[in-house]
Amino acid sequence: MVGRVTAGDLAATVDLLRPFWSDADLPQERFAYYEFQARRYPSIQRFLTRYAPWDGRRVLDLGGGVGGLAVVLKTRLGGAYDLAEYSVPAERHAQALRARGVDRSFACDLSQAHALDRLPTGYDAILLVEVLEHLLVNPLRLFRSVWDHLVPGGLFFLTTPNMARLGSRLRLLTGRSIKESGRYPWDGSMVYGHVVEFTIDELDQLLAAESFRRDAAEVVQQVPSVRPSRTQSAGVRLLNTRAARRLRLGDDILAAYRKVARPPDGSCPIPLDASGRV
Secondary structure, rough: OOOOHHHHHHHHHHHHHHHHHHOOOHHHHHHHHHHHOOOOHHHHHHHHHHOOOOOEEEEEEEEOOOOOHHHHHHHHHEEEEEEEEOOOOHHHHHHHHHHHHHEEEOOOOOOOOOOOOOOOOOEEEEEEOOHHHHOOHHHHHHHHHHHHEEEEEEEEEEEEOOOOOOHHHHHHHOOOOOOHOOOOOOOOOOOOOOOOEEOOOHHHHHHHHEEEEEEEEEEEOOOOOOOHHHHHHHHHHHHOOOEEEEEOOOEEEEEEEEOOOOOOOOOOOOOOOOOOOO
C-alpha cells in the first residue's frame, strides 16, 4: 500500500525538479503549476517501487507533459525513459531531459485515431498519468494501441481521478453536478478539462476487453497542494485510512495492468452487450 506522503517528500520532489525546469528554459510563471502536478509524484514513485528493479527496462511516459515525472522516476527508480507529448520539446528542454536520462521525445496527439503508430514498440512499461480524463476518445482504441506497444507481460500503469471520490458523492446527494466547470470554450475551440472520469471497476472492465489483467490498484487521496494547510492535511490523512481506502473515497486511482495474450480468433475476451459494446 502507498504510504503517507509527507511535507518532506513533497519538498524533496520539488527541489529535485526546480533545476530541471530552469535548465529546460520553461516559463517561470508556470513553475507553480508544475509544482501542483508534482504533488502526485511521491505516491506514484512508491506505488511503482513494488515493480523494482527498473534498471534495464524501457519506459514510455505517454502524455507526460514537460517530463517531470520521468525525471523523478529515472532519478529514484532507474530505467530508460522516453517521453511522448502533443509536441516535441524545444532544444533547451530536450537537452535538459537527456541530461537527466530521458533519452527520446516524440510528438503524439492522443485525440487522433492512430496516435501511437509512429512511436517505437517493445516497451517494458507505459505510463499514462492524469491524461485519460482529458481525452474525448474511445478509451478502448487507446488501450488497444498501448497493448501493441508493450512487450508480452508488459506493465501499463495509469492514474486518473476517481469518479466515486467522497466529494463527488456529497455533491450528488445535494443535487449538484460532479462535472468540472470550464470545459466548453466560448470561442468554440476543443473541449478541455476532465471530460470523462472512471471508477476502478470501469477501468478493469475496459482494460480486460483489450487483454489486460489488473495487477494492483489503489484509490488514494492526494495532497491538494505542495504546501497544504493543516485542515487539508488532516483531510488527506482521514481519506487515506484503511477504512476510507476500502470504500474508495479518495480522489485518485493508481492502477497497474499486465498485458496478457489476446484471443487467437480476434474476439473480445469479455462479453459484449447486444449492440457489441462494452
